[in-house]
Amino acid sequence: MRRLLLLAALTAALAPVGAVSAVQAPPAPGVETGQLGIALLEAPESRRDDPRARIYVVDHLEPGDTIRRQIQVSNTTDETASVALYAASASVQDGAFTFGEGRAANELTRWTTVSPSSVSVPAGGSATAQVTVAVPPDAEDGERYGVVWAEQAAAADAGGISSVSRVGIRMYVSVGEGAEPVSDFTVGQLTATRDADGAPVVQATVQNTGQRALDMGGELSLSDGPGGLKAGPFPASLGTTLGPGDEEPVSTVLDEALPAGPWLARITLRSGEVVRTVEGTITFPDDAKPITVRTLVVAERDGGGDDLGVVVPTVAATLIALVLLFLFLLCRRRDGAEPDETAAAAA
Amino acid sequence: MRHALLVTTAALGLVGGLTLPAGAADTTTTFTLTAGALGVSAPVSKNLGSGSAGAPVSASLGDVTVSDARGTLLGSWTATAVSSAFTTGGATPNETIAATNVTYASGLETGGSGTAVRVPGQLSAAVAVAIDTAKTAFSATGALGTNSTTWSPTVIVSPPSSAVAGTYTGTVTHSVA
Missing domain, CATH: 2.60.40 (Immunoglobulin-like)
Structure with missing residues (x-):
């Protein structure tokens, strides 16, 4: 038994980085057998109440910002799955979120890295990976779309249709200085x-x-x-x-x-x-x-997320108005109370 | 007047202190999610069978199942299908069946669980679409809780009359997000 354990430890130590993150943890609940699954494991605290942010990468970033999100790839088949992980482009048109062809790139995908880029997921197990979005300092304002894909290719049989399955997490990343553009x-x-x-x-x-x-x-x-x-x-x-x-x-x-x-x-x-x-x-x-x-x-x-954006400027504006009013009254009193009062009396 | 300046500075400082954290903290702090995954059937390979030049060959791709355990209120997903060209030998023009000659029909759902509005991309093989570019195979909207949908698509490969005899292979990709 000890020898077996030692062997296991050695195997783990020798395994490539991608395989280390593959663990024998049960896949996310609800995934049927014989499937390749993907799940988002974390969401920004500021979007705790936003159901979209729990299943998609949704964020508003300033140029130069970097975000990281853990994802999980699960394999409910009885064979080890070799899975490629990457981000590809997407667009929003005609009332639909449309995936780009294959590994098509756009600005967002060029800012995005998925690490590791390939992972071996054991039968009935899962693996985690990290998605990093680094917005360059000179990025222009606007919303970009993409998908983080987990892709599994089947071995081609001679004379047939080789099938490829990929499953993904959508990304909606808005870039711009200051407060997030409104959703309405x-x-x-x-x-x-x-x-x-x-x-x-x-x-x-x-x-x-x-x-x-x-x-x-x-x-x-x-x-x-x-x-x-x-x-x-x-x-x-x-x-x-x-x-x-x-x-x-x-x-x-x-x-x-x-x-x-x-x-x-x-x-x-x-x-x-x-x-x-x-x-x-x-x-x-x-x-x-x-x-x-x-x-x-x-x-x-x-949403509650937007409330702070409204409340803070309102509080700030009220404070500034109060201070200005106070200063105005102060100056009036010091500089020329008599002529003003005379004018008021005359009127 | 010095008084007045001091007061202004204090007020602006207060305002700055109020607004800064709202933006700065947004992108760094995250919390852990325990929701389930979006899954698609693991790929399988299918034998296309045999045919002759100029005559379409139709094959069932087997079941494709999408399971959505993300548990979101009114969730949705879209599945698309796209094909590569089918080639044999050295993939010269006469040894290639262009992807425009490959059509796809999702057919109706053959199984499913949970509540969702499921919409097939193509009701039957009679309205199969060319999948040289990605086409919607199936979609679901208004999903309530965990749901799954299964369909059994048909792929039709039409070799042009110029195609030489041989064993052709190609790839059909299903994407779900």
Whole structure:
């Protein structure tokens, strides 16, 4: 037994750096067997309440800043997996987060290193790696997108399709001096209509009015229906990622059996910590002719992360105003109280 | 007036002290996450079968499963597929089937668990798309908690009439993020 242990220790010592970080730890929970998995292991403290920052690398950096994030690659197959780790480009277009081809590069990927760049993950085990983003001091302002990929290639069989799988963590990195650009969006009026199959559809338009990409998700719930019926929540489907300034329709197709209404429809959309809710009373038409509903924005909630950015300047501005007022009064009193008072009396 | 100057300096100092930490601390401190992983089926190789020049060869790639245990509210993922050219021998023009001649159809989901809106990229082989550039194979939005989705894609390789006889190999890559 001791000899075996010694052998194990020797093997560990001789193994390349990449393999050392591979441990026999159980892979992250929930990953099915026969899979290659990737997980983000840390997120910035300042984004603790942002669900996006828990699954993606989301940050706002100043030129010259460097950030590091631990990631975990898991292998739930019964064979050792040889996995390449790298960052490749991505873009946000047509309401979708779009991956670049292969190892396509952009500014963000050139600033990003993944260490180690390849790792051997034991069967049923996992390995950790570190993603480092170093923004050069002369970087221009703006948001960049990328993906940190874990890629596993299959051995090619003669005369066939060799398959490659890669799974990644999206990166949304904004660069600029000072406070982070705002994330915000508006939801337009609700429309009740029917699709070609006669199923009731609730539609709205969502527009990104901020300066950062948004990962949209949302749900629709119906209440106060005929006989006091309630329905939902139903998931709202829309383009998953909205670039700054982009506009996308959001629609929810409901069951044909649903009574026409009237219903109180409430749609809640969110991206990270930004949540917008609109509601209106809708009645589904008999045919596909859409009915637009006057809607009411019932709740707006922004993330705690942004609050500090608003509160601090407000406090600062109030302080400065108070000090200036104090100085102004002080000077007035010293320099010429009499003429002023005379003028006031004359008026 | 000296009084006034002093007061101004003090006020500005206070303001500076308030604003600085907000920006400076943002990028350095992190906390540990315990959420699960996003996973995709490990790759396998498939025999394409045999065909003749000018006649398409269709093969099932086997099951592709995406499992999402990140547990985020209203999470989403996108899976894309892209192909290389298929070549044989010395990969000369007559020994190459361009990636534009390789089409892909995700078909409907063949399995799944958890709540998500799952959208196939191509409903059936009749609407297969060329995957010389990456095309969306499957996507999920509005995921609530842990979810998984399985599909069984079809890949159709159409050798041009100029293609010489031989054993052709190529690579199909699935990307999920």
